Amino acid sequence: MLKNMKTQTHLKPGQKGTKRLVAEYGQSLVCVRYRYDKVRRVRLKTIEIIVEEKAWPLAPEHGDGNIVALRVAYAEKALRAKLKAIGAKWDPVEKVWRVPISSVQGTELEARIQDE
Known part of the structure; x- marks a missing residue:
């Protein structure tokens, strides 16, 4: 399904077209995308939200060249x-x-x- 779609617009929270979603999801909203499916001839509005947040212990930093x-x-x-x-x-x-x-x-x- 996704291979037939093209993402044309990628919006950050607060931009025009995201205000209702910001009101609904608040700080959990990461981005809004408008996808277009040429086969079905439809426009889809998708959102990315944060569903969980927990601590992530970092390993010691050693780059490949270090x-x-x-x-x-x-x-x-x-x-x-x-x-x-x-x-x-x-x-x-x-x-x-x-x-x-x-x-x-x-x-x-x-x-x-x-x-x-």
């Missing part, structure tokens, strides 16, 4: 070899391995990321 620090014990030779293979660099001052976050996301190494 370098993170990993702590690996000296005795973990296999893990150190794996880090070298993915291009990690040893930081002798901090005594941590520096590696791009994208190289460790989704692996067992992700749990070893150190907060700086």
Whole structure:
């Protein structure tokens, strides 16, 4: 049904054509869209509303290009070899391995990321 429709107008709350809906839905109203169905030759007015709001704990921010620090014990030779293979660099001052976050996301190494 939606693939036959074209959205022609996208209105924010308070604009002309949304006042009655703002009165009905208040702060829950996000937007109003006018959709046109050429097959059925009808115009539809759709709305987007907020139905639930709850806290969302944010994960630590590490962008794909960010370098993170990993702590690996000296005795973990296999893990150190794996880090070298993915291009990690040893930081002798901090005594941590520096590696791009994208190289460790989704692996067992992700749990070893150190907060700086």
